[in-house]
Every structure is written in structure tokens, then in C-alpha cells.
Amino acid sequence: MSNRKPGTTGAPGPATSGTGPSRTATTPAQWWALVLASVASFMVILDMLVVATALTAIQQDLHASIADLEWTVNAYTLSFAVLLMTSASLGDRFGRRRLFVAGLALFSLSSVACALAPSVGALIVARTVQGIGAAVIMPLALGLLNSAFPPERRGWALGVYGSATGLAVLAGPVLGGVLTDGLAWQWIFWLNVPIGLIAIPFVLTRLKEGFGQGTAVDLPGLVLFTLAAVGLVWGVVRADSAGWGSAEVVSSIAAGAALVPAFVWWQSRARTPMLPLRLFRSRAFSAGNAVIFLLNAVLTGAIFFMTQYQQVALGQSPLSAGLRMLPWGVAPFLIAPRAGRMADRFGERPLIAGGMALQTLGMGWLALAASDHAGYAALVGPMTVSGIGVSFAIPAVTKAVVSTSAPTDIGKASGAFSTMRQLGGAFGVAILAAVFSTSGGYGSAASFTDGYRTAMAVATGLCVVGTVTALALPRAAVRRTVPAPSAGRPLVSGPAGAPSRTPSRTD
Known part of the structure; x- marks a missing residue:
């Protein structure tokens, strides 16, 4: 995989002529x-x-x-x-x-x-x-x-x-x-x-083939997210059968909810x-x-x-x-x-x-x-x-x-x-x-x-x-x-669909 180019799919994009998206060839x-x-x-x-x-x-x-x-x-x-x-x-x-x-x-x-x-x-x-x-x-x-x-x-x-x-x-x-x-x-x-x-x-x-940015898998993030999602979804889908106040449902939802901030914290510092x-x-x-x-x-x-x-x-x-x-x-x-x-x-x-x-x-x-x-x-x-x-x-x-x-x-x-x-x-x-x-x-x-x-x-x-x-x-x-992170200023589409550089703005 050393000859791959991260972030690409190999599919060429269409040529644009400024006439709008409806006239762009596929x-x-x-x-x-x-x-x-x-x-x-x-x-x-x-x-x-x-x-x-x-x-x-x-x-x-x-x-x-x-x-x-x-x-x-x-x-x-x-x-x-x-x-x-x-x-x-x-x-x-x-x-x-x-x-x-x-x-x-x-x-x-x-x-x-x-x-x-x-x-x-x-x-x-x-x-x-x-x-x-x-x-x-x-x-x-x-x-x-x-x-x-x-x-x-x-x-x-x-x-x-x-x-x-x-x-x-x-x-x-x-x-x-x-x-x-x-x-x-x-x-x-x-x-x-x-x-x-x-x-x-x-x-x-x-x-x-297409790849995303980076080469490492965020294993701690994968584990934290999966456990949080399982806890929350398991609790909700079991609530109808076991009861919303049951120990199973309460503990499952509580555990899932507790792992959400842990996941967010890790994402803020993961490479x-x-x-x-x-x-x-x-x-x-x-x-x-x-x-x-x-x-x-x-x-x-x-x-x-x-x-x-x-x-x-x-x-x-x-x-x-x-x-x-x-x-x-x-x-x-x-x-x-x-x-x-x-x-x-x-x-x-x-x-x-x-x-x-x-x-x-x-x-x-x-x-x-x-x-x-x-x-x-x-x-x-x-x-x-x-x-x-x-x-x-x-x-x-x-x-x-x-x-x-x-x-x-x-x-x-x-x-x-x-x-x-x-x-x-x-x-x-x-x-x-x-x-x-x-x-x-x-x-x-x-x-x-x-x-x-x-x-x-x-x-x-x-x-x-x-x-x-x-x-x-x-x-x-x-x-x-x-x-x-490695990109410069973002690209946005102008009125005719042509890319143009703009100052960074917060939506």
C-alpha cells in the first residue's frame, strides 16, 4: 500500500465550464x-x-x-x-x-x-x-x-x-x-x-481504491465509541421488555452516557x-x-x-x-x-x-x-x-x-x-x-x-x-x-458552481 495516495478514489472529477452543475458531464x-x-x-x-x-x-x-x-x-x-x-x-x-x-x-x-x-x-x-x-x-x-x-x-x-x-x-x-x-x-x-x-x-x-487521511487506526476511539453506542442502544431497545426502571436498562444507558464524554475527550487529543x-x-x-x-x-x-x-x-x-x-x-x-x-x-x-x-x-x-x-x-x-x-x-x-x-x-x-x-x-x-x-x-x-x-x-x-x-x-x-488540518483556506462554490477562495467563517 506504499504507492497509494491517501484521500483519493482514483475517480476523475468532471470538467466544469461555469455553466452550472446541470450541464456538467458525468x-x-x-x-x-x-x-x-x-x-x-x-x-x-x-x-x-x-x-x-x-x-x-x-x-x-x-x-x-x-x-x-x-x-x-x-x-x-x-x-x-x-x-x-x-x-x-x-x-x-x-x-x-x-x-x-x-x-x-x-x-x-x-x-x-x-x-x-x-x-x-x-x-x-x-x-x-x-x-x-x-x-x-x-x-x-x-x-x-x-x-x-x-x-x-x-x-x-x-x-x-x-x-x-x-x-x-x-x-x-x-x-x-x-x-x-x-x-x-x-x-x-x-x-x-x-x-x-x-x-x-x-x-x-x-x-x-480510496483512502482517507492518515495511516493509523484510532483504536481507543473505536473501543470507546462502540461501547458507548452499545450501552445506549441496548438500554433503549431493551426498555420495552425489561422496563425503563430496571437495573439492566438503567445501568446500560448510564454506562453508555458516561463513555460519551470520554470518547469526546479522546477525540480532542488523538493524533x-x-x-x-x-x-x-x-x-x-x-x-x-x-x-x-x-x-x-x-x-x-x-x-x-x-x-x-x-x-x-x-x-x-x-x-x-x-x-x-x-x-x-x-x-x-x-x-x-x-x-x-x-x-x-x-x-x-x-x-x-x-x-x-x-x-x-x-x-x-x-x-x-x-x-x-x-x-x-x-x-x-x-x-x-x-x-x-x-x-x-x-x-x-x-x-x-x-x-x-x-x-x-x-x-x-x-x-x-x-x-x-x-x-x-x-x-x-x-x-x-x-x-x-x-x-x-x-x-x-x-x-x-x-x-x-x-x-x-x-x-x-x-x-x-x-x-x-x-x-x-x-x-x-x-x-x-x-x-x-493540512489544508489551507476552504473552498466554497461561487454562484456558477466554480470554486473560489474565501476568508474563513464560522457557520
Whole structure:
């Protein structure tokens, strides 16, 4: 590895002519980075959603309890969330492409283990390993993609990337229902295997290796962050079963919380920190990570309960429940690429704040429409509004966070963003499940509806907080890139997308 060039991916950037990003050609290397990152993201997001519509069948076939079902989701989410930063750091050190391939292989093999699981315990273990594979894939896919495109083109690229995740949101519940009804729930995992295995040779032959800044792995930082994340997430996901006041939950959350300042202290003095604290000087980075945490908490929790609400309260089959989720996924698939272009042109804050406001409206509307005899027409509107909000917000907030980073920090920034997104999903399911349990249960359609309504009301409140947080994002005109220590003054884009030097400013 002595002949490598840290901080590069080998993908040439497009020539700019000052005519704006919409007229900039996309190179073959950039197309491959975009396609392969999108395929990998599609596979990971699809796996999260196909499971949702198969939970009832898994419960019946493996004689799983409600706690087992929650762990079928949370085992994946837990390992996914706590290892994202570790994977990003290892990718910077050993090569993003190399680790990306390892993640695809591990995800595919663990999917086979999920499909062959003879018991719910074996399924939970396989889901944990699958989450590790996902944790390797996501930040490295995002890092490779962001490294391939210059800042003035990232909005468009992230919009296309977002449409792939939107397609996964669209197809996941439907495929889950089709496979569960037509074949068996095991086929929701077999589906991943050919996607991952076919992608690997193209990654090896079409993408060039990329590295981050520095050569040493921040081992103390990795250990501190992983233990802190495990403590916090374990406590939250166990709270619904063990109780918020139990010794297990209290000690787990307390230990995780105590390790957070230790991690921050170490990052302030580490020679090659896994999460450089200078990134937080940017309001775009700090506020953007808070927004994605809240947005994904609401979205993941709402989908987790909506698929079950359709089956438990409204009596739908897995396939019918999946088809009824389509309005939630159509908007991200259709709008996300256009939203990315709008972020390039108008800045991120209007799209993020507006998207969060629409998400708030959708969640509040779902809470008001919930009943044990609700017609489908009453649910289409709020799901569509929520989907439109997500379509605008996610590409814009992704661009806002990553574009604050110097090229050598893109891997770390992508890892931090992916971590906050998945931690949000884990906390969202756990918090809404805890709220659900206080006022409802699985005993009857009416009981489930009561809990679901309360959970959606809390989700609405989280959306309000996210909307307010989005307003803290800087305007595009004052957003700056946070340079690496060896860099000079930061580069920002001028009106036509051409780079220019500006004095350092605090967002």
C-alpha cells in the first residue's frame, strides 16, 4: 500500500465550464460509483423493509414472542448502528473499496444464514451478523460516491442515490408480502444473495481504491465509541421488555452516557481521530446530523408499526399490507433526483425544513386517522405527504452534512452521518414501542389501534423538533467546508458552481 495516495478514489472529477452543475458531464467512473453505491444501498434498505411485512409469518412459524420479533428487527439495527463509525475508519485505513467488498460478501452470506435459521434464536444471531455487513456497506458506499463527485454535483448524485433507497422503500413491503404469501418468509433473505454476489466483481473491476487521511487506526476511539453506542442502544431497545426502571436498562444507558464524554475527550487529543471534532464547527454538519437522527427515528418507527397496524388492526394479509404501503415509497422514488438538483441550485435548508414540515403533517394526520375500522382512503393522503417530505429532506440533508467536509474527511463524515441515521432508527423503534405499550397491545384490534395512535402522536412531536432543528442549518451562501488540518483556506462554490477562495467563517 506504499504507492497509494491517501484521500483519493482514483475517480476523475468532471470538467466544469461555469455553466452550472446541470450541464456538467458525468464520467464513466462516476456512473459506476453511483450505480454500485445505489445497488448496495438498495439491498440494505430493502432487507430492513421486507422483514416488516413478514413479522407475523415469522411469529407463527418460529413460535416467536413479541420480544423475539422486536429483536429480529433490533439485532440488525443494533449491530448496524454501533459499527458504522468503526467501518468508516477502517475503510479510510485499509481501503474503502476493499472493505466495501468485504461488507457485500458478509451481508450475502449472513442472508443465507437468516434463510436457513431453524429457530428464532438462530435468526436473531444471523440478523446481528447481517447488520455488521450492512454497517460496512453503507458508510463506504456513501464515501465512495461522495469522493467521486465534486460538491456542485453531489446534490444530483445523492438525489439519484436517494431514489434507489426510495425504490427499496417502495418495493420492500410489497416484495415482503409477495414472497411471504406466495413462497415462504425465508425467501425475503434469499433475495439479497444474488444482488450482493453479482455486485462484488463490478466493484473490484470498476471502482478504484480510496483512502482517507492518515495511516493509523484510532483504536481507543473505536473501543470507546462502540461501547458507548452499545450501552445506549441496548438500554433503549431493551426498555420495552425489561422496563425503563430496571437495573439492566438503567445501568446500560448510564454506562453508555458516561463513555460519551470520554470518547469526546479522546477525540480532542488523538493524533488520527475517528471523528475529528473540527467537523462540528460547521452548523451544517451538526444540525444536519441531528435532523437525520430525528427524521429516521420517525420514519423507521412509523413503518414498523404501520405494517403491523394494517395486519393486526385492519385484518390485511402480508401482501395486501405491503401493497397498501406503496404511497409511502412512490414519492421518494420519483422526487429524490429532482430534490437533489434543487439542493444544488437553491441550497439545502429550504428543502430540509420544508420536508420535515411535511413529515410532521403526515404523522399528525396518521394519528388522527387511526381507528380499528379505518378505510384505506383515509391513510393514502398522510402516507403520500410523509413520503414527499422524506423525498425533499434526505438528499438535501445528506449533501449538507457531507459537503462541509474536506475530501480526506469524507469517509469519516459519511460514517458519522450513517451512524446518526441508524441510531435514529434504533431509538425510533424503541421509543415508539415503549409509548405503544403504555396505551395499547396486541390483544385486539382496538387495543393495537390505541397504542398505534399514541405512537404516531409522539412521532409527530419528534417531527416538530426536527423541523425546528432544520432551521438552524446555515444558508447556502455562508456554508463552508471544514478543512483538514493540512489544508489551507476552504473552498466554497461561487454562484456558477466554480470554486473560489474565501476568508474563513464560522457557520
